[in-house]
Amino acid sequence: MSIQNNLNSISKTIPENVTLIAVSKTQPAASILEAYQAGQRAFGENKIQEMAEKFDILPKDIEWHMIGHLQRNKVKYMAHFVHLIHGADSFKTLKEINKQAIKHNRIINCLLEIKIASEETKFGLPFTEAEQLLKSEELKNLKNINITGLMGMASFTDDIEIIRSEFKNLKNFFDSLQKYQSFNVNSTILSMGMSGDYKIAIEEGSTMIRVGSAIFGLRNKN
Ligand SMILES: *Cc1c(COP(=O)(O)O)cnc(C)c1O
Numbered sequence: 001m002s003i004q005n006n007l008n009s010i011s012k013t014i015p016e017n018v019t020l021i022a023v024s025k026t027q028p029a030a031s032i033l034e035a036y037q038a039g040q041r042a043f044g045e046n047k048i049q050e051m052a053e054k055f056d057i058l059p060k061d062i063e064w065h066m067i068g069h070l071q072r073n074k075v076k077y078m079a080h081f082v083h084l085i086h087g088a089d090s091f092k093t094l095k096e097i098n099k100q101a102i103k104h105n106r107i108i109n110c111l112l113e114i115k116i117a118s119e120e121t122k123f124g125l126p127f128t129e130a131e132q133l134l135k136s137e138e139l140k141n142l143k144n145i146n147i148t149g150l151m152g153m154a155s156f157t158d159d160i161e162i163i164r165s166e167f168k169n170l171k172n173f174f175d176s177l178q179k180y181q182s183f184n185v186n187s188t189i190l191s192m193g194m195s196g197d198y199k200i201a202i203e204e205g206s207t208m209i210r211v212g213s214a215i216f217g218l219r220n221k222n
Contacts, residue, residue: 023212101144149189167204
């Protein structure tokens, strides 16, 4: 199957209100261009420098999504162009994003990454900490960020009932946060679902799926 065929068949199965992010980490520019020529505009990367290099050489109407764990000292390399940062998981990181956004006179959209899997290795904020952050007075000082929703990754397991319940928990939490909307919290995006579990994620209320290998084929690294 070609990249174009893969994109077409995925697009056909997802509802209109769900945005497909093509996760192009480790993929060469030629593969991204192939997806671009098939009409795809939103791409996701997990390394800031790799994304910045691709931004420089690829069409400027691509929306670049940073989906990986953030190293604060590298935020500056993407602050001028990133469309949405999915992996904000601390006040310190949001503060750095805000600082870099000010330098470029823009507002950077961020999702709070929430820890929903039981595995130890996963990044993200526990529900209680995310709620505290959204309630906090100090968040109001960050005028150049806009928290547009939440992101989560389910456990790596074949047990679809575990995956489903993790997505369900995140959706319930997302719904419960609607009371914290403010000038820099405008929560409408729920980013959950990857190649192996996006169908379950959509059934559980995802509005944005991050799909790599089902579009580009298996990666040999990352
Ligand atoms: C790699 C990655 C994806 C895509 O994974 P696939 O299984 O290839 O679809 C989605 N989200 C994040 C955060 C990733 O790092």
